[in-house]
Amino acid sequence: MCAAAHAEITGINEALEAMEKTGDVSENGLKMMCEMLVDVKCSLKEAVEQGYGPILEKKHKIAKTIFERLAAWLAKTPNHWTRIDPYVKAMPEGIQYCFVDAVIETTEEEKHIELWQQSRLSKDLKLYMGLVLAGLGKEDMQEQLLKDAAPGTLIWLPLYEKALLSGHETLIALAQKRILEIVEPGQATDAVTQPSQGEMQDIITNWLLWQLQKKPAESKAILGALLQKQSDPSWIGYLLRVYPKLSSESKAKVLEWLAKQNPDYALPEIFQCLKQWGYTREPELTSHFFNQPFLKQVNPLPGLCGRKPEEYEVLIQAKQINFNGIIAGYLSIRHTSKEALLASNVWTQTNVYGYLGHSRVASTYLIPKYDGFAYLKTATYSCGEITNTVLEYRHLQTGMEFVFIPGGTFTMGSPSTEAGQDSNETQHQVTLSPYLMSKTEVTQDVWEKIMGRNPSNFKGPDRPVECVSWHDCMTFCEKTGLTLPTEAQWEFACRAGTQSAYYFGENSEAIADYAWHDENAGRQTHPVQQKKPNAYGLYDTYGNVWEWCQDWYGPYPTDPVVNPVGPNRTFDRVLRGGSWGYSLATCRSADRSYWNPEGKDYDLGFRLCFGLSKSDQ
Numbered sequence: 001m002c003a004a005a006h007a008e009i010t011g012i013n014e015a016l017e018a019m020e021k022t023g024d025v026s027e028n029g030l031k032m033m034c035e036m037l038v039d040v041k042c043s044l045k046e047a048v049e050q051g052y053g054p055i056l057e058k059k060h061k062i063a064k065t066i067f068e069r070l071a072a073w074l075a076k077t078p079n080h081w082t083r084i085d086p087y088v089k090a091m092p093e094g095i096q097y098c099f100v101d102a103v104i105e106t107t108e109e110e111k112h113i114e115l116w117q118q119s120r121l122s123k124d125l126k127l128y129m130g131l132v133l134a135g136l137g138k139e140d141m142q143e144q145l146l147k148d149a150a151p152g153t154l155i156w157l158p159l160y161e162k163a164l165l166s167g168h169e170t171l172i173a174l175a176q177k178r179i180l181e182i183v184e185p186g187q188a189t190d191a192v193t194q195p196s197q198g199e200m201q202d203i204i205t206n207w208l209l210w211q212l213q214k215k216p217a218e219s220k221a222i223l224g225a226l227l228q229k230q231s232d233p234s235w236i237g238y239l240l241r242v243y244p245k246l247s248s249e250s251k252a253k254v255l256e257w258l259a260k261q262n263p264d265y266a267l268p269e270i271f272q273c274l275k276q277w278g279y280t281r282e283p284e285l286t287s288h289f290f291n292q293p294f295l296k297q298v299n300p301l302p303g304l305c306g307r308k309p310e311e312y313e314v315l316i317q318a319k320q321i322n323f324n325g326i327i328a329g330y331l332s333i334r335h336t337s338k339e340a341l342l343a344s345n346v347w348t349q350t351n352v353y354g355y356l357g358h359s360r361v362a363s364t365y366l367i368p369k370y371d372g373f374a375y376l377k378t379a380t381y382s383c384g385e386i387t388n389t390v391l392e393y394r395h396l397q398t399g400m401e402f403v404f405i406p407g408g409t410f411t412m413g414s415p416s417t418e419a420g421q422d423s424n425e426t427q428h429q430v431t432l433s434p435y436l437m438s439k440t441e442v443t444q445d446v447w448e449k450i451m452g453r454n455p456s457n458f459k460g461p462d463r464p465v466e467c468v469s470w471h472d473c474m475t476f477c478e479k480t481g482l483t484l485p486t487e488a489q490w491e492f493a494c495r496a497g498t499q500s501a502y503y504f505g506e507n508s509e510a511i512a513d514y515a516w517h518d519e520n521a522g523r524q525t526h527p528v529q530q531k532k533p534n535a536y537g538l539y540d541t542y543g544n545v546w547e548w549c550q551d552w553y554g555p556y557p558t559d560p561v562v563n564p565v566g567p568n569r570t571f572d573r574v575l576r577g578g579s580w581g582y583s584l585a586t587c588r589s590a591d592r593s594y595w596n597p598e599g600k601d602y603d604l605g606f607r608l609c610f611g612l613s614k615s616d617q
Helices: 003-022 027-038 044-050 052-059 061-076 078-090 093-106 109-118 123-136 139-148 154-164 169-183 197-214 216-226 233-245 248-259 263-277 283-290 309-318 326-333 338-343 352-360 362-366 444-451 470-480 487-495 508-513
Strands: 373-383 386-395 401-405 408-412 428-432 435-438 546-552 573-576 593-595
Touching (some): 044 052, 052 061, 061 093, 078 109, 123 352, 154 169, 154 352, 233 248, 326 352, 401 487, 444 470
Antiparallel strands (some): 386 401, 401 435, 408 428, 573 593
């Protein structure tokens, strides 16, 4: 090593030591450290693909140390951005990206606003930082960004979306204001990130119509953003389509808006809907229609310009990168893998930093948060002909992994033609709200951690706990803030979108790949998660041990029900899923059994749920 290089390393080490001791660094030391990072060659794609660690290791190990120390220093004292800003701007694009990412990652949440306000970054990097902070930060961070850092540009769409759906009045009002900046002529626009003014109006309108169809429960906020723009008759069909799902307040807004429309357009469309629904189903709309003058000649509805709302749904379902427009890119990028992102042409896009910001925290914009749970990842599972992408969480107290079950409407029970069908499996329609379900049955290790003892006959930390009564399970639930699934929740999660006898199809021959039952279990339990999962990523819903459910056992209702919790008190509690000692017929998704809630046996266990309050029956 030459004398100059030796002196440089010595100076850098001294600067690092001073930073460690005093929390500050001299200008000369800062210059020496940053210049070493400036020399690192790294493209943006390399940075996203590899991360800073491997890249800096190749350059010099001390470069990695410098990078990490500088990032940690700025995270603690964001006001030093003014000192480091000239050096960051001189770094290669990939190192800039990694550096901003590392500072965000190490900055405590309460300092996010200060970090945003103090950072002096290029426009693209500032956009990336803002999107990430909006996704990771709390309401105060989002409010700050909506106030001073988010002009009415489409690239900030994730922030607008999160605010509109937040239920927070201040955030909703600010988001509506920013959206109005997009659709109101005369507002300043950013030529680099924006389409033309007319195109923006069409794009944002169609996106709002799509949001309204997907989330009618948030119709007040969405309509507040949509109807502030000059009305357009091309919306009539879309608003009527979602009308029955709206709240009374939102229906009144739509009726008020319809009254302002040209009856040549509105009346025929309303009439068609009333004929389809029946005139007594939506009385306000019926009254509105019959109070209008009838015209002899009517005009067909004009079509929406640009991408239609239903096309956004196609983008999501296809799970493919599509950069044909900013919203299309935003929607598709958050539903694709990192590998797909790297293989795409995002690196040639003007909005690359915006798309990277969307990708970096895509999950945080829409993923529900639950007290006591940490979000882990988004995973995809396939079983039979069904593929589902699910959100996975870890329950902090037990350490168990859970899957977000989206809820919905399904047919519970089985048809009379199903092999093994029993008379207690009457088919009926059930609608469920979203909930979390544990990926596995509760293991002996988890039980002992919470309860302090292990009652199981077949000992093994990864085997399901057994010899537990329904009351034992409820005691465990009370200690952990969890509960047993209702019978409907259990069957919906087990089916994972199927209506066949088994979640892998109608043919029982494949059962050995999914379940421990009387023909392959060897008269004992086995460690969880050894068999294949269903399309929600749940293991051992068939076989191994019977699983207690929350409900009392009784006949099914015949009418449609919402979030059912079973009948009033009877004698037994529901069991589901079969076990190591029972035949494969009990492993069907619809099969039901029951037992005295005081009962214990070598094949009685349970899995956990979170999302409905515990039954007080």
